[in-house]
Amino acid sequence: MNPEDISFLSIKSGDNVKVTTRYGSVILKSSSSNQLNKRGLIYIPYGPYSNRVVGDDSNSSGTPTFKGVQGSVESAIGESVKTLEELVADLRGV
Amino acid sequence: MDIYQDVVCPVCGCLCDDIEVNVENNRVSKVKNACAMGTTKFLNYNSDRLHSPLMRTNGSQQPSSLEESITRVAEMLVNAKYPVVYGLALSSCEAVKVAVELVEEIGGVIDNQTTVCHGPSVQGFHEVGESTASLGEVRHRADLVVCWGCNPVESHPRHFERYSYTVKGRFRKGKEDRKLIVVDVRNTGTAKIADKFIQLEPNKDYELVNALRTALNHEQIQCETVAGIPVEEIESLAETLRTCEFGALFYGLGASHTAGKGRNIESLGLLVRDLNNWTKFVLMPARGHYNVTGVNQVCAWQTGFPYAVDFSRGYPWYNPGETTFVDILRRKESDASLIIGSDPVAHFPIGVSKYLCSKPLAVIDPSNSMTTMAADIVIPSSFAGIESEGIAYRMDGVTFSMKKVVEPPEKILSDEDVLKLILGKVKALKRLK
Numbered sequence: 001m002n003p004e005d006i007s008f009l010s011i012k013s014g015d016n017v018k019v020t021t022r023y024g025s026v027i028l029k030s031s032s033s034n035q036l037n038k039r040g041l042i043y044i045p046y047g048p049y050s051n052r053v054v055g056d057d058s059n060s061s062g063t064p065t066f067k068g069v070q071g072s073v074e075s076a077i078g079e080s081v082k083t084l085e086e087l088v089a090d091l092r093g094v
Numbered sequence: 095m096d097i098y099q100d101v102v103c104p105v106c107g108c109l110c111d112d113i114e115v116n117v118e119n120n121r122v123s124k125v126k127n128a129c130a131m132g133t134t135k136f137l138n139y140n141s142d143r144l145h146s147p148l149m150r151t152n153g154s155q156q157p158s159s160l161e162e163s164i165t166r167v168a169e170m171l172v173n174a175k176y177p178v179v180y181g182l183a184l185s186s187c188e189a190v191k192v193a194v195e196l197v198e199e200i201g202g203v204i205d206n207q208t209t210v211c212h213g214p215s216v217q218g219f220h221e222v223g224e225s226t227a228s229l230g231e232v233r234h235r236a237d238l239v240v241c242w243g244c245n246p247v248e249s250h251p252r253h254f255e256r257y258s259y260t261v262k263g264r265f266r267k268g269k270e271d272r273k274l275i276v277v278d279v280r281n282t283g284t285a286k287i288a289d290k291f292i293q294l295e296p297n298k299d300y301e302l303v304n305a306l307r308t309a310l311n312h313e314q315i316q317c318e319t320v321a322g323i324p325v326e327e328i329e330s331l332a333e334t335l336r337t338c339e340f341g342a343l344f345y346g347l348g349a350s351h352t353a354g355k356g357r358n359i360e361s362l363g364l365l366v367r368d369l370n371n372w373t374k375f376v377l378m379p380a381r382g383h384y385n386v387t388g389v390n391q392v393c394a395w396q397t398g399f400p401y402a403v404d405f406s407r408g409y410p411w412y413n414p415g416e417t418t419f420v421d422i423l424r425r426k427e428s429d430a431s432l433i434i435g436s437d438p439v440a441h442f443p444i445g446v447s448k449y450l451c452s453k454p455l456a457v458i459d460p461s462n463s464m465t466t467m468a469a470d471i472v473i474p475s476s477f478a479g480i481e482s483e484g485i486a487y488r489m490d491g492v493t494f495s496m497k498k499v500v501e502p503p504e505k506i507l508s509d510e511d512v513l514k515l516i517l518g519k520v521k522a523l524k525r526l527k
Contacts, residue, residue: 024444037281041296048440048464056443059355062402062418063213064443067351068297084440088467091439091451094153 001073002036011075018079019044019053021071026052027079042073048087095123102496103132104184104479107381107489108250108257115499122480122500129251136480142462144474145503155472160505163473164512167432167456168519170471172527174430174454176406177202180419181436183211183383186484186496189510190392193434196517198405199524203428205419206389207382207436208401213414214350215379216390216400218359225366227342227376229256229490234263235374238338240275242362243299243348244380247283253380258342275334277302278348292331294321297353303361306332310368341375350379381489384479388487423449430454432516434509435475437463458509475509476502484510 006013013032018025019042026049036043044050046066053071056064082090101113115136116124125136147163148155171177179197182190183206197204208216232239239258246253254260260269276288277299285291294302298321305320309332315325335341343366349358362377369375381387390400397403399412402419415421419438422428423446430453439447440463456471457463466472476482479496486496502508507515 035280035282038293041279043280046441051440051442051447052444054443056420056424056445058415058418058421058424060415060421061214061217061355062209062414062421063351063355064210064420065351065353066210067347068353084464085467088439088451088464091444091448092468093448093452 001030001032001042002039003032003034004039005036005042005073006030006032009073009075011077016076016079016081018074018076019071020074021053021069023055023069024052026050027076027081029081048084049081096499098497098499101499102479102486102494103128103135104384104477104486104496105131105135106250106384107387108253109384109486109488109494110252110256111494117499120500131251139460139477139480143503144460144462144466144472145506147474148466148469148472150470155469160473160507160515163471164515164519166471167473167516168523170430170454170456171196171200171202171432171516172520172523174200174202174428176422176428177430177432178419178422178428179204179432179434180438181206181434182389183207183386184435184478185385185389185509186478186482186486187385187388187392188484189434189478189508189513190389191396192510192513192517194393194396194403196513196520197403199517199520201406201408203402203404203406203417203419203422204393204397205402205417206393207386208390209414209418209420210441211347211382211386212350212379213401213418214355215359217356217414218350218363221356221360222363222367224363225370225376226378226490228492229258229488232340232342232376233257233261235265235340236263236342237266237271238273238275238335238341240277240335240341240343241284241288241380242277242343242345243279243350243352244344244346245278245282245284245348246344246380247287249346249382250380253344258344273334273338275331290331290334292323292327294323298322299349299352299358300354300361302328303358303365306335307361307365307368310336310365335369335375336372338373338375341369341373343375343377344380345377346380378490385486387489387491388485388493391487391491420446428453431456433457433459433465433469434513435459437465439468440464458512460506473512474503474506475512476506478508481506482508482510484508
């Protein structure tokens with residue numbers, strides 16, 4: 001996350017945040033990065049956490065839209081990041 | 095101690111073939127020349143390993159025999175109406191060949207990681223072709239390197255030192271003889287070392303490429319900024335591209351996954367085609383998995399199509415958006431899946447991952463993953479390029495023979511051999527039907 005965005009949310013780098021898009025939401029550990037030098041832009045590494053907030057519609061291209069998804073970020077101090085085992089249990093519905 | 099030289103690194107699409115690996119008592123003890131990713135893989139490939147086939151019984155995975163697991167997978171595929179075989183970008187070309195025969199036999203779909211990676215690139219190339227070259231040609235001749243939505247410093251760490259920017263070539267002394275331009279939405283590690291960084295707004299690649307084509311063809315751009323970039327800067331960039339001696343444009347998912355997808359790549363292809371009116375310019379996707387190019391090649395020469403090939407009609411049928419794995423799952427059409435060396439449960443959007451987990455799921459993989467955790471049947475395999483030999487394709491389409499430097503664990507076969515056993519069992523079951 002952009003360092004100024006982290007300050008704007010009154011949190012510190014490393015605190016948990018909740019990312020919400022029209023596809024879902026996920027709790028993540030924040031990290032301040034100077035690679036995000038423009039405010040309002042966040043980056044989530046590709047994987048099981050980012051895939052909870054992206055859609056599966058490929059618009060007939062075969063490839064889901066993994067980038068440029070609009071969403072919101074809020075402080076989630078006190079909420080925990082799910083483990084991979086918990087994510088698998090969610091997916092299997094057990 | 096055995097020292098293996100010129101080992102091919104089985105991590106990314108660079109396929110660096112100058113790795114030196116020391117082996118003591120069948121364990122890799124030292125790795126030279128590899129990047130952090132390659133070194134980590136050679137030294138740690140054995141951690142978090144699958145040691146025995148697993149089958150889900152009463153809700154939990156239990157150890158099973160190889161024979162029983164092979165039979166269960168074959169039964170699953172034969173009994174399914176619309177099975178999908180997916181993965182193979184971390185397998186040898188020999189394994190891909192067997193997988194294609196298997197899918198033809200079961201009348202299912204074969205798809206690979208291209209579908210969630212450079213699938214849009216393939217579609218762009220279908221439209222306008224591909225102006226390309228080997229990475230050796232780029233190394234010896236390129237005086238301009240453009241990285242558009244890709245970050246080789248972090249994802250292909252030896253790309254610059256072996257093939258493109260800092261490397262000494264026959265006609266280039268090195269970095270001082272070349273220029274690096276980065277186009278990206280983030281100030282990435284690659285952007286930080288670039289001679290010029292163009293920071294565009296998200297999802298505006300298509301607009302920027304076409305503004306560049308407009309400027310290149312000496313037509314007027316009728317606005318002040320495009321994608322957040324002032325028109326004067328776009329015109330200056332077009333002039334830099336036009337006046338180089340040999341340009342190489344590498345791009346990543348920052349171009350192929352943003353709004354427009356395949357149309358972005360089609361436009362980049364047209365830009366490079368335009369540039370070849372003035373100079374020599376090539377375009378190349380920075381492929382991720384080490385043999386994702388190979389799985390496209392083998393699929394293409396065996397079926398006519400590079401990915402998402404549907405055999406349910408009795409002949410190969412290809413229509414991205416229809417026969418691609420994510421779309422099949424989204425329509426809830428597949429009724430069984432065999433995953434080979436891939437982790438779609440972790441890497442597909444949550445909606446389709448849920449459906450994937452709700453149907454019979456078998457996995458062939460050397461290591462644990464979210465997909466093996468969710469699977470009904472798991473068959474461990476060896477690591478191609480470390481524990482078994484095979485052919486792989488570099489991102490520029492050049493082939494390499496991967497070496498075997500250690501023995502796999504006892505009773506662990508290569509994915510090629512596991513697929514041959516499944517294919518044999520499938521044929522036997524079909525004869526009984």
